[in-house]
Amino acid sequence: MFSAQLINEPFADPGVYVKLKYRDEAILFDLGDLHHFPSRKILKISTIFISHTHMDHFIGFDHVLRICLGRDRHIALYGPPGFIRNVENRIFSYTWNLVENYTNDFVLTVHEVHTTHIMAKRYRCRDAFCGEMIEESGPFNGVLLDRDDFIVRTAFLDHKIPSLAFSLEEKSHINILKNALGEMGLPQGKWLAGLKEKIHRGEPDDTPVDVAWKGGRPSPARTTFSLGELKEKIVKITAGQKISYIADAVGSEENREKIAALARDSDIMFIEATFLHKDAARASTKFHLTAKQAGELAREAGAKRMVIFHFSPKYRGKEHLLNEEALAAFRGLS
Numbered sequence: 001m002f003s004a005q006l007i008n009e010p011f012a013d014p015g016v017y018v019k020l021k022y023r024d025e026a027i028l029f030d031l032g033d034l035h036h037f038p039s040r041k042i043l044k045i046s047t048i049f050i051s052h053t054h055m056d057h058f059i060g061f062d063h064v065l066r067i068c069l070g071r072d073r074h075i076a077l078y079g080p081p082g083f084i085r086n087v088e089n090r091i092f093s094y095t096w097n098l099v100e101n102y103t104n105d106f107v108l109t110v111h112e113v114h115t116t117h118i119m120a121k122r123y124r125c126r127d128a129f130c131g132e133m134i135e136e137s138g139p140f141n142g143v144l145l146d147r148d149d150f151i152v153r154t155a156f157l158d159h160k161i162p163s164l165a166f167s168l169e170e171k172s173h174i175n176i177l178k179n180a181l182g183e184m185g186l187p188q189g190k191w192l193a194g195l196k197e198k199i200h201r202g203e204p205d206d207t208p209v210d211v212a213w214k215g216g217r218p219s220p221a222r223t224t225f226s227l228g229e230l231k232e233k234i235v236k237i238t239a240g241q242k243i244s245y246i247a248d249a250v251g252s253e254e255n256r257e258k259i260a261a262l263a264r265d266s267d268i269m270f271i272e273a274t275f276l277h278k279d280a281a282r283a284s285t286k287f288h289l290t291a292k293q294a295g296e297l298a299r300e301a302g303a304k305r306m307v308i309f310h311f312s313p314k315y316r317g318k319e320h321l322l323n324e325e326a327l328a329a330f331r332g333l334s
């Protein structure tokens with residue numbers, strides 16, 4: 001259901017763009033420089049998750065703002081403690097005296113995530129972005145977004161400041177086998193949504209399911225089936241996909257545990273790898289991971305695939321060393 005890509009090459013500003021297939025929608029993790037990124041893709045973004053507001057993770061904010069201005073767009077942003085002030089400082093560095101006449105309204109909903117609760121404020125372009133507090137929820141349990149088909153979780157990592165890591169997980173996928181449906185002489189239609197809901201809720205196999213025919217059923221067709229029979233004959237359940245995004249963090253034991261738990265069984269694990277392990281002392285004072293640590297973490301999490309990014313410019317021309325080091329650790333060879 002997801003297709004994910006880095007927004008820039010690994011020496012440039014970090015960020016991952018995730019397209020939700022079958023929806024005209026995308027999610028962004030971190031807001032590095034987006035000037036080389038196509039505007040048509042930026043216009044699909046519904047939600048942006050920011051790990052922390054160091055410049056290289058947040059400088060793309062103005063670019064998104066500019067592209068979306070005057071359009072009927074609503075973007076939700078999530079960021080660490082202090083995030084609302086960070087966003088307001090960016091917004092109010094501009095003058096907004098001509099926006100009330102815009103036909104379309106561009107709306108930003110900004111969520112500031114704390115370990116105990118989430119604060120949220122909404123900003124409307126047509127109101128010159130004067131914000132209104134909209135909710136304060138709690139207690140916070142690590143879930144940022146829980147939609148019908150996917151869930152986004154976060155963990156607080158130590159980067160000398162709080163840095164949020166994220167996982168995006170598709171809920172299990174219920175596929176209707178159209179051919180089998182036809183062979184049983186059953187119609188498509190709304191009743192299938194009801195069937196999926198029963199499966200999602202985990203109802204017992206002897207639960208009766210009524211089949212609804214548009215314009216009445218053809219006799220002598222059956223109208224009621226057991227949930228178990230339908231699951232066996234016309235349904236295929238596939239596991240959901242999982243993507244995790246681990247940005248800046250020091251290679252401490254506490255971070256390791258949190259990262260491995262959040263990214264457990266990811267299909268793709270994006271993880272920063274700023275330094276080579278021979279420069280581990282420097283990585284530690286800069287509160288970043290080494291390529292070896294990134295590979296070990298992806299291995300510990302049981303990730304199927306690892307993508308490293310956020311390389312220090314000092315290794316330009318030697319990126320193969322970072323890739324080789326991370327891959328060796330990921331495969332348990334170092």
Ligand SMILES: [Zn+2]
Nearest residue numbers: 052054159248
């Ligand atoms: Zn940073």
